[in-house]
Amino acid sequence: MSENVKEEKAYRVLESHSFLQRAMFRYMLEGHAASEEGKLAWVTSGFPVEIPVAMDVGVSYPEQYGAIVGSEKAGPKLCGYAEELGYSQELCSYARANIGSVKHPEESPLEGLPAPQALLACNNICGTVLRWYDAISQMTGAPVFLVDTPPLEGEQLPHHIAYVRHGLDNLVSFLSAKFGTTLEEDKLREVTDLSTETIGVWTQCLEACKNKPSPLNCADRFLAMAPVVAIRGRDYTLEYYQTLLNEVKDRIANGLGAIRNEKVRLLWDNIPPWFRVFRIMGSLAKRGVVFPADTYTHAWTGSFKDEDRMDSIAFMYSNVYLNKGLEAKVDKMCDLIKDYDLDGFVMFSVRSCKRYSLGQLVSKELVSQRTGVPGVVIEGDMVDSRLQNDAQVETRLDALLEMLL
C-alpha cells in the first residue's frame, strides 16, 4: 500500500541521492578530522578552495551549513541566539545561523560545524562574508583571510587580475605560515583538473534539463549542488556527479521527468527558502510546474584552463555570477529562459541577502520585456522562517500560474 502511495507522488526521487548523502557524510567526517588535527579552515562558497585543498588544509562551508539549519527548521532558534549577542535580525541569516551555532553548538544540527583554525573569505559573492567571518573570528579566535575580488563591470582588466593574483599569492603564504604546509604546482594542477572535470559533469547535468520533460527540478539541483560547492577538487565528488549524470541520462532516454506531468516550465532566481523549498516544489509539481533552470545552481560553472593555474583561479573566481552587475544577471536570466524554453520565472527576494536580491524589481521588468514571459517576485528568507509570509508567497505564485495554466 505504502509503495503505491509513493508511486503516486508527483515528484520523482533521485536514486543517486544515496551517493550524495555518502559524499556529504564523508565531507563532514573529513572536516572533523581536519579540525582535530588543527588543520581546518571555514570557507565561503565562492572561495578558491582548490588552493587550501591542494595544500592539504581541510575545509568546511558555513553557508552550506546554513542550508542544513534552514532545512532542519532550526533557523529561528539559531538566528535568535545571534540576535541575543547583538546581531540585528536585518543581517544575513546564514551568518546569524552560523553565529548562533558557534554560541550554542549543543542545540545546533550536527552539533555545529567542527571548530575552525582559520576563516577564509572571498567577497565575490557578497560583501557580507568579510563582516560575518570577522564576527566568527571574535568568537573563535581563528584569523580571517580575505581574498578580495572587487565586483566587475564588464571585462576584467589587467590591474584587477594582478590585484586578485597578489591576494592568492598572499593566501598561499598565509596558509603556509598558519598550517606549516606548501603548495606544489603538480598538486594544484591535479586538484584544479578534478574541479574542472567535476564542474563539467555538473554542467552537463544542468544542461540536460533543456530536455522535455526536464529530468531535474530545482529542488533536486539545490541538493545536488552541495558537493560542487563544498568538495570540488575531490575524486569522490566527481564520482557522485557521474552517477547523477547517468541517472539523468536514463531519465531522458526513458522520457521520465523530475515531475510526472510537466505542464509549465519556470526559472527560479536566487537562493531557496531551505525550510520550505520541498513543500513549495512539491505543491507546484502537483500542478504540473517544474523548474528546469535556476540562477543559483548555474553559478558554479567554468573551468581552469590557463597554463598558470593561479592566473586561471584569479580569473574564474573574479568572474562568478554574483560578482557582476545587474545587466549581466538580466542577460543570464534571459539566456536561461530562451535556452531552456521556459514559460515564466519566479524571483525569490531574500530579505537577508542584499547582493543577490536588490535589483530584482528592475530586472523582473527587463527580463519580461526582453523574453516576453511573465514573472513574479516573492519575498522571504533562506533560513529565517520568521521573515517569510507563506500565504503571501502562495498568493503571488497563484497569480503567476493563473496566467500560465
Added chain:
Amino acid sequence: MLKELVDKGKPILGYVYPHTPLEIIMAHDVMPALLYANPTVMGSYEASLQTFACSFVRNIFSQRVNDQLPHVNGIVFPGNTCDSLQNLADIWRLRFPQDKIFRLTYPAGNQGDAAVQYFAEELRIFSNSLEDAYSSPFSDDTFRQAVDLVQQFRNAVQFLYAARLLQPSSVPYHRIAAFVREFHSVPLETVVDELRATVNDVEHSLAEAGRVDSTKALQHALLEQRLEDVSLPSDLPTPRIAIVGGMTEPQAIAKLVNAISKVSSTAVVFDLLSFGFKTIFTPMPAFEGDPFETIARSVLGALLEPTQEGLPKRLDFLKDALTHLAIDGLIVCEQSFCDPDEFESPSLLAVASKVGVRTVRLPIDSEFSDRARLEGRIQSFLETLAHGGAA
C-alpha cells in the same frame, strides 16, 4: 550655493561615500557635492528597491524619483564597499539611463602596496571617465590647488577635533560637524576662510589655558593613530561622550544631541564616524609623483571603514581612544539595514565593555524619523552615566 554654481555653468558631481577623492574630481574643474539623506522625502523607491535596502539608499533613490536631489550633473557611487550601494548604482543606471553615473571601486583587502596600485588604476579610470563625460581633462595645476585646499580644511578641522578633546568648551561639537558638512557639500575657499577664523578664535581660547602646543601634539597623535602617550588635563568636564557608527552624518547626530535639554554642551567630545573623524584624519597626499597613486595612498591611509578588512585594528584604535581620551560613555549608531554598521556594533560594544565604558545603541534610519525615541534613549543614557549605573 550649488544652484549658484550650476547657474554659472559649473558641473557638479554628487558623491555618497565619504572617502571619495575630492581632489581628483576638482582637478577636472568639476565640483564634488556630498549627497545627504533628506528627512522630508517621502518613500518613492518601492517600484525599484525592496524595503530591506539600507535606509540611506532608499532615501537617495527616492530623492531622484521625486526630483528632489540637489543640482548635480552626475553621481559617483562607490564599488566594493557595501552590497546596497553596489547594487544601487546598477539600478540607477537602468532606471535613469539619461543620468551620468560613475563608479569608483575601492579595495576591501588590506594588501598594502598591491591595494594602492589597484586603487590608483581605478582612480585613473575614473579620471578618464570624468574627462569623457565633462570634456574637461585632468589639470595638474588644478589638482595641486585642490590638494592644498582639502588639506587646509583637514588640518583646521583636525585641530578643532583635538581642541574639543582637550578643552571641550573651546568649540562646540555641532560647530565642527557643521564645517564637515559644509565643506563636503561644496568644497570652496570661502568655507576654509570661515574655518580659519574659527581656528584662530579657538587658538586664543586655548592659549589662555596654555594648551595650544598640547592640542597640536594631540592632533598629531590622532593623525598617527598613536594615543598611548596622550596626556589630558585633570580638570576636564564630565561626562565625556564619543559617538561611533559608519555612515551616520555628524551634523544630524549633533543636532539630535543638542536638542536634548539636559545634555551639557561639553558632553560629546569625539566621534569615529565616516563623514567625521575617519575622513578628516586622512593623511595628506604627496604633491609629487603620480597623482592617482598619491591619492590612493592617502585614502587608504585613513582609519579603516567597517567595509574594509581589518576589524582587529579598528577595535584596537577604539580601545585606545576610549582609554587614552578618557571617554565615559559611547553611543553606537547603527543605520537601519546597513550591514557594515550592524555587523560591527556588537564588537564595538564588547570593546567598550572590556575597558569599562558604558554604552548605548542607537538604531537609526538616515532620516532620523524616530527622533523622539532617539532623544529619549540618549537622555536616559546620560542620566545613567550621571548616576554611575549600568547602561
